[in-house]
Structure formats: structure tokens, C-alpha cells
Amino acid sequence: MAALRAACYVPRVFTPDAVLIERGAEETPMARRCRERLPDVPFTVVEDRQAARVAIGDDFAAAKRRLVLAEHRGSFLGHCPAGTRGLRCCNYLMMNFATNCPMDCGYCFLQEYLAENLPLTAYVNPGAALAEVARVLDKHGDRRFRIGTGELADSLALDPLTDLSADIVPFFAARSNALLELKTKTDAIDGLVALDPKDRVVVSWSLAPEAAVALAERGTTPIAARLAAARRVAAAGYKVGIHFDPMIEHAGWEEGYRDLVATLAAALPAARVAWVSMGALRFSSGLRRAVRARFPGSPLLTGEQVRSADGKWRDFQPLRVAMYRLVRRYVEEALPDVPLFLCMETPEVWQRVFGAAPLGEQALGARLAAR
Amino acid sequence: MTRDQLLAARTSAWTDDERAALVAIVATLRPSAHHLGDALDWLDDLAARDGGRPASALDRPELQAALAAPGSAPDRWKRWKEALRRLRYPRLAARERAFAAAVRALDLGRNVAIAPSPAFEGGRVTVTIRAATVDELVASLDRLAEARAADDLARLFALLDA
Ligand code: SF4
Numbered sequence: 001m002a003a004l005r006a007a008c009y010v011p012r013v014f015t016p017d018a019v020l021i022e023r024g025a026e027e028t029p030m031a032r033r034c035r036e037r038l039p040d041v042p043f044t045v046v047e048d049r050q051a052a053r054v055a056i057g058d059d060f061a062a063a064k065r066r067l068v069l070a071e072h073r074g075s076f077l078g079h080c081p082a083g084t085r086g087l088r089c090c091n092y093l094m095m096n097f098a099t100n101c102p103m104d105c106g107y108c109f110l111q112e113y114l115a116e117n118l119p120l121t122a123y124v125n126p127g128a129a130l131a132e133v134a135r136v137l138d139k140h141g142d143r144r145f146r147i148g149t150g151e152l153a154d155s156l157a158l159d160p161l162t163d164l165s166a167d168i169v170p171f172f173a174a175r176s177n178a179l180l181e182l183k184t185k186t187d188a189i190d191g192l193v194a195l196d197p198k199d200r201v202v203v204s205w206s207l208a209p210e211a212a213v214a215l216a217e218r219g220t221t222p223i224a225a226r227l228a229a230a231r232r233v234a235a236a237g238y239k240v241g242i243h244f245d246p247m248i249e250h251a252g253w254e255e256g257y258r259d260l261v262a263t264l265a266a267a268l269p270a271a272r273v274a275w276v277s278m279g280a281l282r283f284s285s286g287l288r289r290a291v292r293a294r295f296p297g298s299p300l301l302t303g304e305q306v307r308s309a310d311g312k313w314r315d316f317q318p319l320r321v322a323m324y325r326l327v328r329r330y331v332e333e334a335l336p337d338v339p340l341f342l343c344m345e346t347p348e349v350w351q352r353v354f355g356a357a358p359l360g361e362q363a364l365g366a367r368l369a370a371r
Numbered sequence: 372m373t374r375d376q377l378l379a380a381r382t383s384a385w386t387d388d389e390r391a392a393l394v395a396i397v398a399t400l401r402p403s404a405h406h407l408g409d410a411l412d413w414l415d416d417l418a419a420r421d422g423g424r425p426a427s428a429l430d431r432p433e434l435q436a437a438l439a440a441p442g443s444a445p446d447r448w449k450r451w452k453e454a455l456r457r458l459r460y461p462r463l464a465a466r467e468r469a470f471a472a473a474v475r476a477l478d479l480g481r482n483v484a485i486a487p488s489p490a491f492e493g494g495r496v497t498v499t500i501r502a503a504t505v506d507e508l509v510a511s512l513d514r515l516a517e518a519r520a521a522d523d524l525a526r527l528f529a530l531l532d533a
Pocket of ligand 1: 107185220
């Protein structure tokens with residue numbers, strides 16, 4: 001299984017089969033950089049994103065192999081979807097510099113969310129995004145924000161091509177009321193380690209035991225390489241966030257998470273860990289249909305998942321509470337004092353896992369932003 | 372999608388014999404397309420989990436018994452689907468059975484019903500007390516108080532937890 005995973009792992013520099021550039025974006029710095037770094041990849045100019053969409057077709061996996069460079073029109077900022085009624089969340093803003101991802105995780109919500117808009121697209125106008133963020137941060141100078149770029153894309157998967165980190169890390173390093181979170185399943189951190197984040201940037205990895213990764217992820221970086229990358233960014237002055245999300249029940253999950261937490265604690269000084277989150281494997285009904293269609297017989301759908309209050313399917317509550325409690329114990333033993341929180345869970349589940357009601361959204365967000 | 376279209380689409384990789392076995396069940400029990408979709412999902416999940424073919428579960432004695440039981444087609448479908456659900460969700464079903472047994476052990480009488488939230492989500496119980504008179508109500512409350520004193524209620528609530 002490890003050999004199979006190694007064979008399909010998207011290497012640190014993702015090489016698309018083709019690049020489609022929206023007319024007018026050909027001479028943007030990002031387009032020029034991509035041409036320099038992909039000398040053997042064909043580049044085609046298309047009229048607009050719709051034309052790219054038509055050229056790419058409807059195959060989700062194939063769409064991940066072709067990169068579109070286009071201007072983003074409209075707002076770059078949005079609220080994290082965890083802010084669903086009835087769920088506790090941590091007051092998080094999302095900034096979208098790209099959509100879709102060269103990796104292909106079986107549980108990825110993009111399979112449903114981007115079903116009608118699937119091209120892997122990097123936006124060539126990150127300056128417009130940063131100007132928008134600057135306006136928000138300046139207007140609310142008394143508030144502390146956490147802002148992430150990893151909702152509709154992996155934050156770093158395209159970085160070796162786009163060098164986006166060279167724009168956004170210095171921007172956030174110069175801001176006192178915002179913390180940037182870059183979420184990734186790659187080890188594409190070479191661009192980051194050359195920059196000084198001034199403690200304003202958290203690089204987060206989603207981690208799971210290798211056995212779960214083998215069941216669920218395609219093209220992601222092996223866990224050991226993710227942890228090695230985490231160690232490098234920590235040494236370069238970044239904080240590191242850890243997301244045990246999604247937590248996947250699989251044969252041997254108890255030992256798997258125990259060993260993973262131990263490896264994590266050995267790899268990173270606790271003082272550099274900004275937070276650890278836990279979130280159960282979850283699917284909307286639409287995502288379940290998409291996964292069934294794309295991956296018939298996927299083990300991800302064979303757990304005892306039921307519909308929760310927010311309409312998403314998760315392992316039934318006593319099962320996931322048991323997982324959260326055990327992993328909580330491992331984390332608290334290995335990384336004492338590191339903030340630990342649940343993602344997309346009800347106050348009732350928080351109460352059962354932590355023995356106390358969760359902090360309100362603002363308080364939780366402020367606590368994490370202050371790390 | 373109609374029931375027949377669903378059957379055709381979802382059993383295209385089944386053998387003729389396997390499909391014929393399901394078609395016979397559907398012809399007898401006449402589920403709606405929606406219910407049939409659930410059953411087909413669960414058959415696929417069982418196959419993925421247990422390593423067999425989706426149609427293998429159709430031979431399980433629990434399902435055969437529900438099929439052969441007396442009653443109307445909708446009642447038998449309900450039983451058949453419930454039997455399949457228990458195969459698909461064995462730990463949830465075991466907990467539901469344990470909860471029902473714990474409620475029976477409380478011996479609260481016919482006027483008190485205690486039910487967990489569906490699939491234990493939310494970790495709540497609903498207690499229903501039926502009473503036609505003050506005395507009936509007080510009698511039920513007394514029985515609940517006795518159960519509490521004996522720690523039997525705590526055992527019941529423990530089943531809502533991990
Ligand atoms: S790495 Fe993230 S964005 Fe990419 S496929 Fe996996 S879950 Fe989706």
C-alpha cells in the first residue's frame with residue numbers, strides 16, 4: 001500500500017498536463033512564472049473561464065491535471081462554512097486564491113461543491129485579494145482575525161508554480177490583527193522557508209494515520225514528509241497547526257492515532273504548535289452520492305454514519321465521541337497546553353468530549369488568533 | 372428515477388441471478404424508489420465492508436425471514452429494510468437493542484415510554500408519560516424515582532454516551 005501511495009503521490013512541484021490562460025492574463029507575473037517553471041507543458045490561451053471549463057470537460061479527476069490561470073472577479077473573502085447554525089466554530093474567514101486541487105481525497109467536499117465548476121484554477125490577481133483583506137483589517141483594527149486560504153484548494157499545492165506565498169506571507173507578517181493559516185497536505189514549503197512570517201502565519205497540516213491516508217487520499221504527501229516539512233517551517237519561524245480532520249475510523253485506529261500523536265510530538269516543539277483540531281469524517285448527502293459514483297465500494301462510506309442535526313453524515317454520536325475522547329487524551333498527554341478544539345460539532349458533543357460547553361465563537365476565535 | 376430505472380442502473384454490474392433475486396423481492400414488497408435507493412446503498416456498503424458481492428446479503432436469514440413473514444407488503448418491506456439496516460449498522464443496532472432492554476428493565480409500566488433521539492444523535496432521551504388521572508401520573512413518577520434510586524436510569528443514560 002505504501003508503495004502504491006508513493007507511486008501516485010503528487011511530487012513537491014505539481015506538473016499539470018496543460019495550462020490554459022484566460023485572455024488578458026498572459027503577461028501577469030503569475031502566468032510568466034508558470035511558463036518559466038513548466039517549460040515542457042503546453043500553454044493555451046482561452047477566451048475566458050467558461051471556455052476553459054468547456055475545454056476541460058466534466059471528468060473531475062482529469063480536471064485536476066490541467067491548470068487554468070484566470071482573473072478572479074468578485075469578492076475573495078468568505079466566512080468559513082463551519083459557521084452553520086447549531087455548530088460551534090471559531091470565527092474564521094476564508095480567502096480564495098484558487099479553486100480545486102491536484103490531489104484527490106475520497107472525502108473531499110470539492111467533489112460536490114465544484115461539480116459544476118471543476119477546473120483547477122489559480123487566480124492571477126492576488127493583489128486584489130490582499131487589497132480586499134487590507135480594507136477589512138483596517139476597518140476593524142480592534143478585532144483579531146484568522147484567515148485561511150485552504151477552503152476551495154490546498155493552500156500550498158500550487159505554490160511552487162505560483163509563488164503566492166511570496167505575496168501573502170509578507171502581507172500578513174506586517175499585520176498585527178490577523179493570523180494567516182495555510183492548510184496543506186503537501187510538503188511544498190520551499191517558498192515559505194525563505195520568508196519571515198513574524199509569527200503571523202500558521203502552516204497547518206491535516207494528518208491521519210497512514211492506514212487511513214491509504215484508504216482515503218490520492219496524491220497527498222506521505223505523513224512522514226508532511227511532518228518533516230512541519231519541522232522545517234517551525235524552524236523558519238512559522239507556527240504549525242494540526243488538523244486531525246477528518247478522523248477516520250479504520251482497523252487499528254486507536255493505535256494509529258496514538259502513534260501519530262507520539263510522532264508529531266517528537267517532531268515538533270509544543271511551543272510551535274498553534275492548535276490541534278479534531279473533526280469527524282463527514283459527508284453531505286450530495287457528497288455521498290458523488291463519492292459513490294466516483295469511487296464505488298469506497299471504504300469511506302462503510303462506517304456507521306448517520307445524518308446529524310446539520311444534515312451531514314457522520315459516525316453516530318457515541319462512536320465519534322469515543323474517538324474524540326481518546327485522541328484528546330493522546331494530544332493532552334503529548335502536547336499539554338496546546339489548544340485543542342472540535343471542528344463542525346455541536347455544543348452537545350463538545351460537552352461530552354471536554355466536559356464543558358465550548359467557548360463562544362468570538363472567544364474561541366480570539367483565543368486561537370492570539371496564539 | 373423510477374423504481375425500475377433505479378434497479379436497472381444500480382444493478383448493472385450484478386449477475387442475472389443476483390438481479391432476479393432482488394427483482395423478486397421488489398415485486399413482492401413494492402418499496403418506493405426512495406426506500407429501494409437506501410437498500411441498494413446499504414447492499415453496496417455491506418459488500419464494500421465485508422468483501423462480498425452486493426447481492427450476497429439477500430440470502431441472509433434475517434432478510435429471508437422478513438420476506439417470508441405474514442403481513443402486508445408495506446409491513447414486510449419495513450421489516451425487511453430494518454433487518455438490512457441492522458446488518459449495515461451493527462453497532463448502532465446493538466446499542467439500540469441495549470437501550471430498549473435497559474428501558475424494559477426499568478419496569479416503568481405501560482404509561483411511560485423512553486426513547487433515545489434517532490441514532491443517538493444529540494444524546495437526548497424523550498420521556499413520554501401518559502396519564503388519565505393525577506394518581507396515574509404520580510404512580511409513573513414514583514416508578515421513575517425508584518429507578519433513579521436504583522441507579523437504573525444512570526445505566527440508561529450511559530448508553531447515550533461513548
Ligand atoms: S488535499 Fe484538500 S483540497 Fe485537495 S483533494 Fe484533498 S481534501 Fe480536497
